Amino acid sequence: MGTTKTEIFDKNQNQIALIAKAFAHPARVAILQQIFKANACICGDLVDEIGLAQPTISQHLKELKNLGLIQGTIEGTSVCYCINKEVWQDAKQLFNAFLNQENTDEKQCCS
Amino acid sequence: MGTTKTEIFDKNQNQIALIAKAFAHPARVAILQQIFKANACICGDLVDEIGLAQPTISQHLKELKNLGLIQGTIEGTSVCYCINKEVWQDAKQLFNAFLNQENTDEKQCCS
DNA sequence: TTTATTAATCGTAATATTGCAATAAACTAA
DNA sequence: TTAGTTTATTGCAATATTACGATTAATAAA
Numbered sequence: 001m002g003t004t005k006t007e008i009f010d011k012n013q014n015q016i017a018l019i020a021k022a023f024a025h026p027a028r029v030a031i032l033q034q035i036f037k038a039n040a041c042i043c044g045d046l047v048d049e050i051g052l053a054q055p056t057i058s059q060h061l062k063e064l065k066n067l068g069l070i071q072g073t074i075e076g077t078s079v080c081y082c083i084n085k086e087v088w089q090d091a092k093q094l095f096n097a098f099l100n101q102e103n104t105d106e107k108q109c110c111s
Numbered sequence: 112m113g114t115t116k117t118e119i120f121d122k123n124q125n126q127i128a129l130i131a132k133a134f135a136h137p138a139r140v141a142i143l144q145q146i147f148k149a150n151a152c153i154c155g156d157l158v159d160e161i162g163l164a165q166p167t168i169s170q171h172l173k174e175l176k177n178l179g180l181i182q183g184t185i186e187g188t189s190v191c192y193c194i195n196k197e198v199w200q201d202a203k204q205l206f207n208a209f210l211n212q213e214n215t216d217e218k219q220c221c222s
Numbered sequence: 223t224t225t226a227t228t229a230a231t232c233g234t235a236a237t238a239t240t241g242c243a244a245t246a247a248a249c250t251a252a
Numbered sequence: 253t254t255a256g257t258t259t260a261t262t263g264c265a266a267t268a269t270t271a272c273g274a275t276t277a278a279t280a281a282a
Contacts, residue, residue, distance in 0.1 A: 001271050002237030008162040009137035016140050023131035025240080026120035029209070033124070039214035044258060051119040053242050058260060060240095077249050077258045083214075092210045098140070099203040103150035103194075112241050113267030136270080155228060164272050169230055171270095188228045188279050 019091045022067050028060050043078040130202045133178050139171050154189040
């Protein structure tokens with residue numbers, strides 16, 4: 001109990017849920033927006049920009065990195081993060097398809 | 112501790128995170144897809160379609176209802192759920208803007 | 223009224239998430 | 253080497269989420 005039953009859902013549903021989970025925290029949304037805005041290459045700057053402790057930011061970055069949405073390269077003592085364009089594109093298509101689904105049928109029961 | 116610090120993020124970031132949280136579970140993705148597919152009006156059918164217990168489905172429906180993404184109307188002993196088109200449209204725009212953000216700059220540090 | 227049927231709620235257990243202090247690791251510069 | 257800088261990791265406390273059995277509430281049908 002307490003664990004999501006991923007096995008009873010299809011790949012598409014699990015994938016949407018997984019990416020959505022990455023977007024489901026304002027800090028991670030802010031991090032992604034900041035990386036976009038600065039065009040890659042922020043590092044400890046994120047700690048200053050966003051008002052969270054360094055270990056917390058590091059943890060959020062790790063989650064985004066694990067999903068593949070961002071990637072980091074070491075530059076001396078600091079780490080430079082940027083968006084993984086391919087993965088981002090995939091996420092975009094996944095959500096587009098999900099959000100743009102329509103019901104062709106006309107009958108509507110609750111209105 | 113353990114609570115998200117919503118107050119340090121802006122409205123847009125919190126809103127994206129909130130909607131994303133609704134999509135962050137495959138059961139809720141499946142529920143929304145099913146409601147779209149059947150064009151509203153499923154109820155206990157969702158319990159059969161998706162392999163989760165009735166209280167669990169009811170709980171997921173409640174979350175979607177609280178966000179306003181779906182609405183339910185009582186029909187005899189059963190309840191008919193359908194998508195709230197306006198709220199869905201808002202969510203779509205919110206995610207579109209977020210997912211389509213681009214970096215105009217050309218320089219890229221990590222590659 | 224009594225008996226089904228359907229959905230919501232309550233209570234609870236298991237697990238996940240969030241946040242941070244303390245610390246470690248890795249590199250730079252002196 | 254030593255000291256400083258930057259990021260990752262560890263460990264832990266607080267809270268949130270997921271799931272479901274048991275129960276309740278509300279309506280329908282007998």
